[in-house]
Amino acid sequence: MNSENKTKIRVNDLDLYYGEKQALNGINMDIRENEVTALIGPSGCGKSTFLRCLNRMNDLIDCVKINGEIYMDDEEILTTNDVISLRTRVGMVFQKANLFPMSIYDNVAYGPRNQGIKDKKTLDKIVEESLKGAAIWDEVKDRLKSPALGLSGGQQQRVCIARTIAMKPEVILMDEPTSALDPISTSKVEELMATLKDKYTIVIVTHNMQQAARISDKTGFFLNGELIEFNNTKEIFTVPHDKRTEDYITGRFG
Numbered sequence: 001m002n003s004e005n006k007t008k009i010r011v012n013d014l015d016l017y018y019g020e021k022q023a024l025n026g027i028n029m030d031i032r033e034n035e036v037t038a039l040i041g042p043s044g045c046g047k048s049t050f051l052r053c054l055n056r057m058n059d060l061i062d063c064v065k066i067n068g069e070i071y072m073d074d075e076e077i078l079t080t081n082d083v084i085s086l087r088t089r090v091g092m093v094f095q096k097a098n099l100f101p102m103s104i105y106d107n108v109a110y111g112p113r114n115q116g117i118k119d120k121k122t123l124d125k126i127v128e129e130s131l132k133g134a135a136i137w138d139e140v141k142d143r144l145k146s147p148a149l150g151l152s153g154g155q156q157q158r159v160c161i162a163r164t165i166a167m168k169p170e171v172i173l174m175d176e177p178t179s180a181l182d183p184i185s186t187s188k189v190e191e192l193m194a195t196l197k198d199k200y201t202i203v204i205v206t207h208n209m210q211q212a213a214r215i216s217d218k219t220g221f222f223l224n225g226e227l228i229e230f231n232n233t234k235e236i237f238t239v240p241h242d243k244r245t246e247d248y249i250t251g252r253f254g
């Protein structure tokens, strides 16, 4: 962890309601550039809801009401009209690989093509760099035109990461990206995160506390829609300040 990293995303007093039900309550968080921030907590405590606020994915859900502010650099995210550009700057990787039924190449080139890039050489370069960045190039370079859905689950998840990188995001959100993977694929994705943070700011939701402890610089512990504790990962896992954090990480509940 580098204590001098600047704040990339600042969350001020964030509340979120699904209809009458409050799912996030007064969240304040500073997410630092080029760090991995892990969000942990029991099922239903609001981790994914919080993550989705960071690229306005909750806009797609009916009857969501949000109060508070989220700044990325100097821009307020919740009121920006340019959601498409926000989602380019803040990419997302989901729990289950969600590749399109098309070739590996076309999956990675999909976003850049949508942005109007047509030149083959430029696309070739983006595809190669993105697959290299996602540590999957060597495994797929000889079959770029093969169906992406023919890859293993772990390979598909890394192609999803490549597809996200191809959009040149600043922040990558990951919602339990390894929960459907075997231990070998999981450790490949974990190693990848350690290299990705040199270029990107990463926020990851994980149920796996060992994973949070291994890969993140900061950890936030959520409970019932509140951010109970947010601190350096090392501190959270060795000297938690709140009894509820301690109970959770020692497996006393959740």
Ligand SMILES: Nc1ncnc2c1ncn2[C@@H]1O[C@H](COP(=O)(O)OP(=O)(O)OP(=O)(O)O)[C@@H](O)[C@H]1O
Binding pocket: 018, 023, 041, 042, 043, 044, 045, 046, 047, 048, 049, 050, 061
């Ligand atoms: N689309 C939705 N409509 C209504 N309520 C929702 C919706 N999505 C989530 N919720 C509720 O908001 C609360 C927080 O859910 P959320 O999925 O953010 O929790 P989580 O911590 O990510 O859980 P998990 O670890 O199980 O994925 C839960 O009570 C959930 O039932």
